[in-house]
Amino acid sequence: MRLAFMGTPEFSVPVLAELVAAGHDVAAVYTRPPQPCGRGQKRRPSPVEEFARGLGIEVRTPKSLKSTEEHQAFLALDLDVAIVVAYGLILPQAILDAPTHGCLNLHASLLPRWRGAAPIQRAIMAGDQTTGVQVMQMEAGLDTGPVLLSETVLIGAEDTAGTLYNKLAAVAAQLGPRALAALARGALGAVSQAEDGVTYAEKISSQEARIDWQRSAKEVDQHIRGLAPFPGAWFEVDGARVKVLLSGLTDGAGTPGDVLDSGDVVTVACGDGAVALKTLQKSGKRAQTAEEFLRGFNLEKGARLS
Structure with missing residues (x-):
C-alpha cells in the first residue's frame, strides 16, 4: 500500500521499519520538528526523522497540520492509508479524510x-496487570475511534515504563504490517469502544513525579516504576533532589x-509498609546502584526524605 507514516519517538521506529520491510510504499514520513536537547540546547531531529532519512x-x-497548504500537500500524496504511532500533533478532519482508508x-x-x-x-502507576497495543481507526475525538486489531501484554511486577515501552514497541512493530495485510484483504473488522471504563492518560508533570511517602508501599513502588527512566520519580533530602529509577517492595514499617x-538498598517507610530503593540518581549525575550512591551521599538510617 501507499502510505504516510506519522510518528516521533523511538517507540515509533520499529513500526516504520517493519512497514518498509513488508514492502509498503512509504510516500512520506511526518514527525515533530527537531527539539532542543542537552546542555547546549542544540536542536536534534526525532528518532523517526533520523531513521527515515537514513532510508532516503x-x-x-x-x-x-491546520493550514490549507498542509492539507493540500498531504492530499497530493495520493495515499491508501496513513499510519500514526505517537506522532504528537492533532490531525484535523481534512487530514483524517485524505487517505482512501483514512488514518490508523x-x-x-x-x-x-x-x-x-x-x-x-x-498503566503501571495505576497498578494495572495488563495493557496492550491496539490499531484504531482515527476520528476527531481523542482516541475514540473503533478498534480494528488488538494484542494484550502482561505487566510484570518488576516492569518499569522503560521495560514495558520496549515490550509494547515490539508488539506494535508486528501489529502494523498485520493490520495493513488484513486491510488489503478486506478483513479488518471494526469494533466500537465501550462507553464504560474510559480513563485519560494525562501528561506527567514534574510536581506529580514527586514521591509521596504517605501513600502505601505498593502505590509508591508503582509510582517509581511507572516513571522510570523518564521523567523519574524524585524526593528531596538536605536540599538535594534525587531520582529513584528502580524499586521494590520490602519488609519494614x-x-x-x-x-x-x-x-545494598535504601529502605524507606511508607504509609503502609516499606520500599527498597535500588537505583538512584542525584541531579546532574549518572544513575547508580544504592550501594554506589551511598558512597558519595550521606543517607543514614533515621534520615527523613521529604
Missing part, C-alpha cells in the same frame, strides 16, 4: 482505558519518609 524517505516536520493509529493501551498522552506510565536501612 521524504521527511516533513510541520509545526501544525497504533495506541499503547487497551482502549477505552488510558486514552491520551502517557498510557504506558499511567515506620514514619513515612524515614530511612529504615541503608546498605
Whole structure:
C-alpha cells in the first residue's frame, strides 16, 4: 500500500521499519520538528526523522497540520492509508479524510482505558496487570475511534515504563504490517469502544513525579516504576533532589519518609509498609546502584526524605 507514516519517538521506529520491510510504499514520513536537547540546547531531529532519512524517505516536520497548504500537500500524496504511532500533533478532519482508508493509529493501551498522552506510565502507576497495543481507526475525538486489531501484554511486577515501552514497541512493530495485510484483504473488522471504563492518560508533570511517602508501599513502588527512566520519580533530602529509577517492595514499617536501612538498598517507610530503593540518581549525575550512591551521599538510617 501507499502510505504516510506519522510518528516521533523511538517507540515509533520499529513500526516504520517493519512497514518498509513488508514492502509498503512509504510516500512520506511526518514527525515533530527537531527539539532542543542537552546542555547546549542544540536542536536534534526525532528518532523517526533520523531513521527515515537514513532510508532516503521524504521527511516533513510541520509545526501544525491546520493550514490549507498542509492539507493540500498531504492530499497530493495520493495515499491508501496513513499510519500514526505517537506522532504528537492533532490531525484535523481534512487530514483524517485524505487517505482512501483514512488514518490508523497504533495506541499503547487497551482502549477505552488510558486514552491520551502517557498510557504506558499511567498503566503501571495505576497498578494495572495488563495493557496492550491496539490499531484504531482515527476520528476527531481523542482516541475514540473503533478498534480494528488488538494484542494484550502482561505487566510484570518488576516492569518499569522503560521495560514495558520496549515490550509494547515490539508488539506494535508486528501489529502494523498485520493490520495493513488484513486491510488489503478486506478483513479488518471494526469494533466500537465501550462507553464504560474510559480513563485519560494525562501528561506527567514534574510536581506529580514527586514521591509521596504517605501513600502505601505498593502505590509508591508503582509510582517509581511507572516513571522510570523518564521523567523519574524524585524526593528531596538536605536540599538535594534525587531520582529513584528502580524499586521494590520490602519488609519494614515506620514514619513515612524515614530511612529504615541503608546498605545494598535504601529502605524507606511508607504509609503502609516499606520500599527498597535500588537505583538512584542525584541531579546532574549518572544513575547508580544504592550501594554506589551511598558512597558519595550521606543517607543514614533515621534520615527523613521529604
